[in-house]
Amino acid sequence: MERLDLKTISAYLNGAHLTRWHPPGHEPVIFVSEKAILDPGKAIRGGIPICFPWFGGAGKPSHGFARITQWLTDDVGDDHVKFKLAATEATRDVWPHDFEAGMELSGGDALDATFTVRNTGNVAYDIELALHTYFTVADVRNVTLTGFADCDYIDQLADNAVVTQQGEQTIDGEVDRIYQNHTDDVTITDPGMSRRITVKKTGSKSTVLWNPHVEKAKRLADFGDDEWPRMLCVETANIGDHAVTLQPGYSHETTLRIEVEHV
Numbered sequence: 001m002e003r004l005d006l007k008t009i010s011a012y013l014n015g016a017h018l019t020r021w022h023p024p025g026h027e028p029v030i031f032v033s034e035k036a037i038l039d040p041g042k043a044i045r046g047g048i049p050i051c052f053p054w055f056g057g058a059g060k061p062s063h064g065f066a067r068i069t070q071w072l073t074d075d076v077g078d079d080h081v082k083f084k085l086a087a088t089e090a091t092r093d094v095w096p097h098d099f100e101a102g103m104e105l106s107g108g109d110a111l112d113a114t115f116t117v118r119n120t121g122n123v124a125y126d127i128e129l130a131l132h133t134y135f136t137v138a139d140v141r142n143v144t145l146t147g148f149a150d151c152d153y154i155d156q157l158a159d160n161a162v163v164t165q166q167g168e169q170t171i172d173g174e175v176d177r178i179y180q181n182h183t184d185d186v187t188i189t190d191p192g193m194s195r196r197i198t199v200k201k202t203g204s205k206s207t208v209l210w211n212p213h214v215e216k217a218k219r220l221a222d223f224g225d226d227e228w229p230r231m232l233c234v235e236t237a238n239i240g241d242h243a244v245t246l247q248p249g250y251s252h253e254t255t256l257r258i259e260v261e262h263v
């Protein structure tokens, strides 16, 4: 599959999918499974899959078609790439709307991702999206998360019960949560890698936190049974009540900035 290897980042045209960010002076930040399938039309397990134009529900393909569709490059620089995707017969078969989407990625000391979508049709529609970022951690059981205190989340492992997050957070089992009305920065402090990752965003009111833990990892064909301790997804999203309504001619932009520091 065609991949762009730039200075600090790599990305596939399939899905406009970033799979590497290696900031100078740090270990790589983004996790990709050793079992990831790199075939056109398949979602890559790891990196930053783009979930669009839907996240959950019964919609097929799961998480939308953007992550399994071939995008075009619009602009490629030293450590910067812009991808674009517009409606085709194939996308209209699964989602009957016109749109133009862009994904701009810039590497360096920080990673910047900007996802845009414009309604180029004549009717309004709703979109969901997620920049489904997989982070590398030394051992997820030892990381501490901040940025979710007092925020309500939908617990996808408990019949979508709504729960309020208390204070700092550690991960000691499977987690699959959608934090709603969440706009704060999230930090992942990882003592094993002596680093802190900060996730900043704009144009996003949902954040998904996901780790499959032992049993779900076994059920994922493209994920090693023993890989779950080494990753954590913190996903910059707009889901459910925070789906975005796009009137004809209007655009939406979601940005993600990832920073890393030694601690």
Ligand code: BG6
Pocket (backbone or CB within 6 Å): 043, 062, 063, 132, 156, 176, 177, 208, 210, 235
């Ligand atoms: C998360 C979802 O965002 O992605 C989980 O909340 C899901 O429910 C996970 O299991 C992985 O999804 P997929 O489609 O890439 O296997």
